[in-house]
Amino acid sequence: MLEPVALKDFFITFFSSALIIMAGASYALLFAWSKVKPRLIIKLSAYASYIILLVSVYQLTLAANLDGYWRIISYLMVIGYFFAPIAIWHLCKQTYDEPDLITTLEKDK
Amino acid sequence: MSANTETVKQGSSALKDKLIAFHSWAGVDDSTLNGGQKLAVKYFMGAVVLFIFQILFGLLAAAQFLAPGFLYDILDFSVNRMIHINAMILWMLYGFIGCTYWLLEDESGTEIVGLKFGVLGFWVLTAAIAVVVLVYLLVQTGAGNDTTIWLINEGREYIEAPRWADIGIVVVMLIFFYNVVMTFSKGQWSGIAGVLTLDLVALAGLYVAGMFYMTNITHEQFWWWWVIHLWVEATWEVLVGVIMAWSLMKILGVSRRIVQTWLYIEVALMFGSGILGLGHHYFWIGTPEYWLTIGGFFSALEPIPLVAMVVHAVYDSGERGFKNLNHPAMAWLIAHAFGNFFGAGVWGFMHTLPQINLYTHGTQWSASHGHLAFFGAYATINIAFFYIAIQHWRGNVWMGAGSQNAWRWKWALALLNIGVLGMTIALLIAGYEQSFIERAIGGSTWGGYFSAQTHPSFMSAMQWRMFFGWVTASGLGLLVWDLLTIGKGETRTAEVITQAE
Numbered sequence: 001m002l003e004p005v006a007l008k009d010f011f012i013t014f015f016s017s018a019l020i021i022m023a024g025a026s027y028a029l030l031f032a033w034s035k036v037k038p039r040l041i042i043k044l045s046a047y048a049s050y051i052i053l054l055v056s057v058y059q060l061t062l063a064a065n066l067d068g069y070w071r072i073i074s075y076l077m078v079i080g081y082f083f084a085p086i087a088i089w090h091l092c093k094q095t096y097d098e099p100d101l102i103t104t105l106e107k108d109k
Numbered sequence: 110m111s112a113n114t115e116t117v118k119q120g121s122s123a124l125k126d127k128l129i130a131f132h133s134w135a136g137v138d139d140s141t142l143n144g145g146q147k148l149a150v151k152y153f154m155g156a157v158v159l160f161i162f163q164i165l166f167g168l169l170a171a172a173q174f175l176a177p178g179f180l181y182d183i184l185d186f187s188v189n190r191m192i193h194i195n196a197m198i199l200w201m202l203y204g205f206i207g208c209t210y211w212l213l214e215d216e217s218g219t220e221i222v223g224l225k226f227g228v229l230g231f232w233v234l235t236a237a238i239a240v241v242v243l244v245y246l247l248v249q250t251g252a253g254n255d256t257t258i259w260l261i262n263e264g265r266e267y268i269e270a271p272r273w274a275d276i277g278i279v280v281v282m283l284i285f286f287y288n289v290v291m292t293f294s295k296g297q298w299s300g301i302a303g304v305l306t307l308d309l310v311a312l313a314g315l316y317v318a319g320m321f322y323m324t325n326i327t328h329e330q331f332w333w334w335w336v337i338h339l340w341v342e343a344t345w346e347v348l349v350g351v352i353m354a355w356s357l358m359k360i361l362g363v364s365r366r367i368v369q370t371w372l373y374i375e376v377a378l379m380f381g382s383g384i385l386g387l388g389h390h391y392f393w394i395g396t397p398e399y400w401l402t403i404g405g406f407f408s409a410l411e412p413i414p415l416v417a418m419v420v421h422a423v424y425d426s427g428e429r430g431f432k433n434l435n436h437p438a439m440a441w442l443i444a445h446a447f448g449n450f451f452g453a454g455v456w457g458f459m460h461t462l463p464q465i466n467l468y469t470h471g472t473q474w475s476a477s478h479g480h481l482a483f484f485g486a487y488a489t490i491n492i493a494f495f496y497i498a499i500q501h502w503r504g505n506v507w508m509g510a511g512s513q514n515a516w517r518w519k520w521a522l523a524l525l526n527i528g529v530l531g532m533t534i535a536l537l538i539a540g541y542e543q544s545f546i547e548r549a550i551g552g553s554t555w556g557g558y559f560s561a562q563t564h565p566s567f568m569s570a571m572q573w574r575m576f577f578g579w580v581t582a583s584g585l586g587l588l589v590w591d592l593l594t595i596g597k598g599e600t601r602t603a604e605v606i607t608q609a610e
Contacts, residue, residue, distance in 0.1 A: 021455045064464040
């Protein structure tokens with residue numbers, strides 16, 4: 001049985017778990033946005049989100065008693081996640097080579 | 110005999126007249142629909158009626174948290190809650206089936222093979238549901254025995270339908286499956302068609318897993334979760350992926366190549382993480398300890414497909430300057446993307462690791478997650494599709510910028526989302542209090558249970574839940590009104606997005 005969360009760590013467990021998803025999504029979202037609108041501030045925000053993600057994962061491993069190999073798996077997952085939006089981005093670009101779309105009124109068809 | 114025939118003829122003629130009068134009042138035109146779409150409209154109407162039932166019985170159940178004696182022995186909490194949940198599952202299924210029938214002829218390029226069977230299946234399913242609801246309301250008393258399972262209630266939470274209805278549901282699903290597969294086989298297959306077909310195999314097959322009757326409660330729960338978890342977190346997610354892909358093509362003009370690529374990726378990730386994510390339901394039902402590890406690990410992977418969707422949506426929408434042909438549908442699709450992410454992703458992961466789930470499972474925390482996840486992931490996309498359908502049914506009228514009475518759909522969207530989000534937060538507070546007082550401090554004893562249930566913060570959270578329940582109900586009222594009237598009298602025609610040569 002994995003060691004349950006200590007009473008004092010209740011809130012930090014919920015909060016860090018939620019923050020993992022929020023920071024993970026923010027990183028992906030801001031990374032994609034920085035590619036659509038190449039501005040340094042957006043790119044830096046994406047990396048700031050990733051740092052929040054790293055901190056949240058670290059906090060969760062402590063609060064949820066993820067010791068030994070569980071901690072290693074957690075860190076490997078979060079490092080792997082750094083590359084996921086990059087890979088997704090390349091896939092987006094590869095699949096996006098369709099001609100321009102035109103918008104017409106039904107009656108003009 | 111001839112008098113009887115005459116009466117039936119008069120009856121059906123009167124019904125037809127009423128139907129024509131309704132069509133004329135609503136400003137809808139059946140001639141704009143193909144066979145599958147006409148059938149889909151029936152399912153959509155059934156879905157809306159069941160949606161109203163869901164909210165109505167949810168309000169009754171919520172009131173009974175505040176006043177436990179309210180309707181005691183007339184309409185008990187257990188019955189209200191059961192109808193609230195079953196109506197939700199069924200209206201979503203009606204919606205999904207309707208969406209599939211709606212897109213079937215368009216996607217396959219041919220007429221539906223067994224349309225008459227489809228219509229028959231719809232009426233059989235609807236009649237069966239009506240009987241089952243009446244039995245729930247009128248006959249849920251007395252001791253259970255072997256015949257109870259067959260005639261009254263199977264006793265499996267979320268899928269309480271008696272066995273006779275179970276068999277009926279399987280038959281109707283087989284007709285649905287036959288129609289989908291044979292229509293694609295007759296016409297043309299596409300990536301969307303392939304994913305849809307494989308998903309329906311799983312959807313129909315898994316339901317049978319919930320029909321094993323076992324006296325051992327662990328075995329019973331083991332198979333029961335196959336239906337509940339694998340339906341919701343695997344097959345339904347894939348089904349909404351299909352519906353989303355098709356909707357994006359139709360109202361945003363996203364190319365087929367893009368949506369299909371992403372559909373394959375999402376399917377792989379959903380099934381890859383969702384199937385073994387089943388383990389987070391096996392933590393405390395008497396299954397071996399390794400499920401703690403499997404459930405914890407794969408639950409952590411489940412949000413990844415949702416994140417992929419977010420990146421994808423930003424890229425597609427940004428490239429097109431967020432131009433679309435149906436503003437209410439687009440707004441509900443955006444609500445779906447966010448609702449799915451927060452309800453299933455954030456609220457799910459907050460309490461799925463076994464170290465914390467030990468304290469939260471079965472509390473209002475689960476109810477909080479359930480409310481946001483079901484609404485965000487499934488109700489929203491069905492509502493988006495209702496708007497796609499109604500636009501077409503009213504003769505492909507303008508539903509873009511500057512539509513008449515646009516305030517109705519905007520307020521319906523706002524009230525429904527605020528209502529559900531408010532209930533989610535209220536239940537989250539109640540769940541947090543329960544996890545802490547009942548489980549962590551009270552050690553899951555009866556004393557701990559009653560301390561938590563009568564605590565002022567729990568009661569206050571339940572009052573807020575009731576308030577936001579009414580907000581949700583008013584949003585639903587406005588939504589129904591809007592669906593009945595949106596685009597009526599609109600003279601402008603909708604734009605059509607086509608690929609440039």
